[in-house]
Amino acid sequence: MSRHNYAGDALIEVLHTAQELYGFLSPDLLKTIARKLRLPPSRVLGVVTFYHFFSLAPKGEHSFSVCMGTACYVAGAHELLETLEHRCGCKAGETSADGKVSVSGVRCIGSCGLAPAVIRDGKIMAHVTRDQLNAELDQIGVA
């Protein structure tokens, strides 16, 4: 925040950094940011919830983001998402009850030659199959 002179304009940069540091944006964290940047709390929350990147709840130990771009969709991405949702017992955008895995769909990541693509813990997996996902989940220890 000090790097941006506590300017209200820098809200999104500050939120990015805050999420990197703390993993997610808790109500207290948002209150602090609003106070330091001299912004109304409702405005800060409005910005946080507009952008898909920001998370108000803690993420799981591992994250699987299925690319939902056109090429991946045509290659069967929605089936991969269904597999993840089914195994982890949660919907896209949520975390499994045991906190092990966060499942989400992500807008086209631009790796269309690798369709269907899944980002696992920041790394892109290419030409992913259902079996591959199941194997990964087994490895993590998901029931």
Add this chain to the structure above:
Amino acid sequence: MTQEELFEAQEREQQRQAGLENRIYCCTAAGCVSCGSETLRQAIADQIKAQGKEGKVEVCGTGCMGLCSRAPLVRTSSNGMIYGGVTPEDAESLVAAGGPADKRIDPQMPFFVRQHKVVLANSGYVDPERLLDYIACDGYQALAKALSDMTPQEVIAEVKASGLRGRGGAGYPTGLKWELVAKQPAPVRYVVCNGDEGDPGAFMDRSMLEGDPHRVLEGMAIAGYAVGAQQGYIYVRGEYGLAIRRLQAAVKQAERERLLGSHIFENSFGFRIDLRIGAGAFVCGEETALVASIEGRRGNPRQRPPYPPESGLWGKPTLINNVETFANIPDIIRRGSAWFAGIGTAESKGTKVFALAGKIANTGLIEVPMGTSLRSILFEIGGGVPGGAAFKAAQTGGPSGGCIPAEHLDTPVDYESLAAIGSIMGSGGLIVMDESSCMVDVARFFMDFCVDESCGKCVPCRAGTVEMHDVLLRITRGEATEADVAMLEELAVLLREASLCGLGQTAPNPVVSTLRYFRREYEEHMRERRCAAGRCRFESAAQVQGGAQ
């Protein structure tokens, strides 16, 4: 650095590279990285040590060479060959003998020969993390020329004469936009690069930012000089981690050598570039929403006029151009507007980068002159539909575009021709579909995208996309009627004419174009409860409703 020092650095680096036995370029764009190219690069580096070839053979990363379906790709300077599907085991042969012959990719393939590289010219020849590589390939000479030999007005005149049109999709004449910003009275202006490539299936901008970031920086600096701005911003999608890192490094390198920052080339002109990271909102690719995002607000578009050249970032005159548009600028200044205008058609000059994906043999990145036919792009360069399946449609322009059927394959790719057949150029995403794609489902997919990405400010888009998606979903389930389709068409007109911004205005395009060319599929779904592609599942118990809803 002065201009003389720039030329000296170029000469030195060119000579240094010429003195090498071999320079091995390993594609390190996101696509190849996820196929293990970083491990491959390390293996090659290890081999260089092992074979005692340090100083004679060098390995470096490079930008997308285009043929993503054969990733990971490697190019060797000693024999000018490109190899595909390379593994760490091939490292030994690459260092020793120039490469595994069985993995060679024919450089005479239509895929390579039919392309015309301008903005992608350095991909495969330049290490994006090394400034000297860019300088060796005439980097920053256009900026030097503009600052020392041209006035801002002359730069604008050149861009106008080139006929360059915005590559983000709308195709607005770039020179005109620059002129508009330049003649505003306010002293503070901004240059913004729109790198919020949100179209699903598009990865042109990502590749340019990862593979040749300095080119974009140079283009922006030239723009800054031309329109009188001292500050530039590059707005990049948050999902593009690698591009962000490469850009940050490139900006630092350029600043260190005084190619950016204050007193560029010891001129009084100064230009700073800062990055702004997106946070997952497709609508922020729209100019005014992008401005709102940089200002730290929700990405709601604003009513236009006033347009950004008049009042943009913080109310100041702002030039907003797409990544590819800026990437064309250095060559236009260095080689002249006449050279650029010699490529392409009468109304659409230059080249266009396309991201080929879907059911096509050669998925990847290509750059072709405007006016090339779709047939040529898909069947000669693209290698056709794999497995001998029949071509069904090509989708351009993402959720704002349309589906093009086989009967229009001879359409030349340029702004006007594509619009005439119900699609748009868009940013360059080109998705190929075969018989296994259901066109109703494709329309539904894009409408679902719009529902999710709608900012919610205006009623037609916020509520209209939801209703349109609902009808499309019911059609795929065999639960819709003719009255529903009539409503769909009425909503399409409302969204197109009444929405506040381009997202809503073009959201109906996929529906309208599929209704135009594939109406039979819609009818089959409704009347016969049949999906020719076999994708849609129909509830067996539900009855088809007759009459009005």
Add this chain to the structure above:
Amino acid sequence: MSVKTLEIDGRVCTGVTGQTIFDVAWENRIQIPRICHVGGISDIGACRMCLVEIEGRGRLHAACMTPVEEGMVVRTATERLKRHRRLIVELLLAERNHVCAVCVTNGACELQDLAAELGIEHVRLRYRFPKLGVDTSHERFGLDHNRCLLCTRCVRVCDEVEGAHTFDILGRGANSRVICDQDEPWGESESCTSCGKCVQVCPTGALFAKGRTVAEMRKDRWFLKYIVTAREKRQWIR
């Protein structure tokens, strides 16, 4: 400040620089339907109800945001515009749960008035029936999300006139929702001054005063322009 002469619906009207088509039409007793516009707060051109046709310009333009120009020829009530307005109101009626029979602003609701004006007798779209709540934690006021049109008048009035900025919008698209502070119950808001301006400007019964009957629930939107002009220009207009 120069005078501009223009034609609206065949009638010659005059306005001055800085006025919008909506302003000039209003002064000439030409009623252009509107939802998000209210005198006294900034305009955003979001509802798209006030769209008009301007000769020589292809697109439709929001009257509330388009400044008048000399020689303009404006049409505010063509068949096309009426069709669009009807569909927009239908979309709103289907989007959330607007049940007049149990609403305290029944009879004094701008959405109702618009529907009546446009001759809407039934909605041709499927109702969405979203599950939305009601916040009655505040001592004097209530917020019923089922009746909200997301016009953001409340957000703007609280930000621009009162200054508290208690309200903002959470989420995106059809999942948007009005929130108080950090999505806290209105009654626990630290910023709200209970001035009640939001209730007065709300076009429907989404924001209402507690303890009023239907007959008593009449809103006064005209005071806004009065107090804003007083504050900014030190002129008390009537």
